Amino acid sequence: MVAIASNKVDTKALFELLGSVCDPEIPVLTLQDLGVLRDISVAGDEIIVTVTPTYAGCPALEVMSADIRTALTEAGFQQVTVKQQLSPAWTTDWMSASGREKLRAYGIAPPATTTCGPQSDRIECPQCGCDEIKVISEFGSTACKALYRCQDCLEPFDYFKCI
Amino acid sequence: MDAELKPALIEYCIALGDDSVILGHRLSEWCRNGPFLEEDLALTNVSLDFIGRARMLYSHAAELEGAGRSEDDIAYLRDCREYRNLLIHELPNGDFAFTMARQFMIDVYDMAFFTELMQSQEPTLAAIAAKAVKESRYHLRRSEDWIKRLGDGTEVSHERVQAAFNQLWGYVNEMFSVSEQEQLLIDAGVAVDRSALQQNWHTAVQAVMLEATLETPDEDWTISGGREGIHTEHLGYLLAEMQFLQRAYPGQKW
Numbered sequence A: 001m002v003a004i005a006s007n008k009v010d011t012k013a014l015f016e017l018l019g020s021v022c023d024p025e026i027p028v029l030t031l032q033d034l035g036v037l038r039d040i041s042v043a044g045d046e047i048i049v050t051v052t053p054t055y056a057g058c059p060a061l062e063v064m065s066a067d068i069r070t071a072l073t074e075a076g077f078q079q080v081t082v083k084q085q086l087s088p089a090w091t092t093d094w095m096s097a098s099g100r101e102k103l104r105a106y107g108i109a110p111p112a113t114t115t116c117g118p119q120s121d122r123i124e125c126p127q128c129g130c131d132e133i134k135v136i137s138e139f140g141s142t143a144c145k146a147l148y149r150c151q152d153c154l155e156p157f158d159y160f161k162c163i
Numbered sequence B: 001m002d003a004e005l006k007p008a009l010i011e012y013c014i015a016l017g018d019d020s021v022i023l024g025h026r027l028s029e030w031c032r033n034g035p036f037l038e039e040d041l042a043l044t045n046v047s048l049d050f051i052g053r054a055r056m057l058y059s060h061a062a063e064l065e066g067a068g069r070s071e072d073d074i075a076y077l078r079d080c081r082e083y084r085n086l087l088i089h090e091l092p093n094g095d096f097a098f099t100m101a102r103q104f105m106i107d108v109y110d111m112a113f114f115t116e117l118m119q120s121q122e123p124t125l126a127a128i129a130a131k132a133v134k135e136s137r138y139h140l141r142r143s144e145d146w147i148k149r150l151g152d153g154t155e156v157s158h159e160r161v162q163a164a165f166n167q168l169w170g171y172v173n174e175m176f177s178v179s180e181q182e183q184l185l186i187d188a189g190v191a192v193d194r195s196a197l198q199q200n201w202h203t204a205v206q207a208v209m210l211e212a213t214l215e216t217p218d219e220d221w222t223i224s225g226g227r228e229g230i231h232t233e234h235l236g237y238l239l240a241e242m243q244f245l246q247r248a249y250p251g252q253k254w
């Protein structure tokens, strides 16, 4: 629990608290895993949280911002501002190693490379690990994913695109 | 940046936002009308990227302006003559071949344009451009693929996509003509000199068309006016639908 009464707000504890808020569309990932939580600062009674959007039009960002507010309100903070920061632009490079593993276990192939060369992606089927795969659509169920099919086990799967 | 340039900068952000929101709306019209499910999802995902891009540009314009207008006011409370989008964005979707030919032409343009805009002296524009480039790279991969599939596909798909390029060709010049006001921003290192992008655009587009067994149109007509607020008859219908809710129920929120 975050200390509310004391005048000094522990931003490290807030990072932990907000880091555990989940992505509304991929609930196995936390904001920490995604790397969208950029900064938390305190100005008087106000907590200012800075997040970076994954995709410009991603509707999940609105939900994330609301969830951040809820988490802080429940922890006793009344004045919360969630700010968006565009630069530096979010990249899948910021996704944590544990986040990538959680994605795979969830059935979504994690971003294949860390240096983003979309042409050289080596993507593996999250079900069987086979890398003989075929793209079905460059855009899957959300902007951040593409749709593939495994040529070995024949299962279709989402791939979290490298951006 | 020079304070005298501020009104021009606000106009510039709004014009770029208009390009994005109008194409984003057009693409959203494909929702549940796509040729198959995956393509329906792709079209609407691309639409969302453009609408998101417009939101960032409008928000920035509203912030610079500081007159109490919001991004929604800019999108929903201006009429045709106040819209500044390049005409190609507002053309009706036509068939799937037309939508993809238009998309391909715009994706090639956007990649070049936003790559240049990343160098802007205006940090927010540069940041928006950096996000846009990442998204446009994926958009282009898909639209380029479709041009090859349609062009080098069946007789019908070839004919349709060739007809689409022929119809669209007259809107190309406008994408590369710079206004006086824009020139001031170019000189200040804020805006992109679009005229300098034209040659590479033609080279890139024609290389893909050649591979797709398509011919470069020899249309010699050309039309412009979008940046001055002179539009085709199609924009009014689009705005009537897009703005209906805010016009009928002013200030309504989700």
Ligand SMILES: [Zn+2]
Binding pocket: A125, A126, A127, A128, A129, A130, A150, A151, A152, A153, A154, A155
């Ligand atoms: Zn498999």
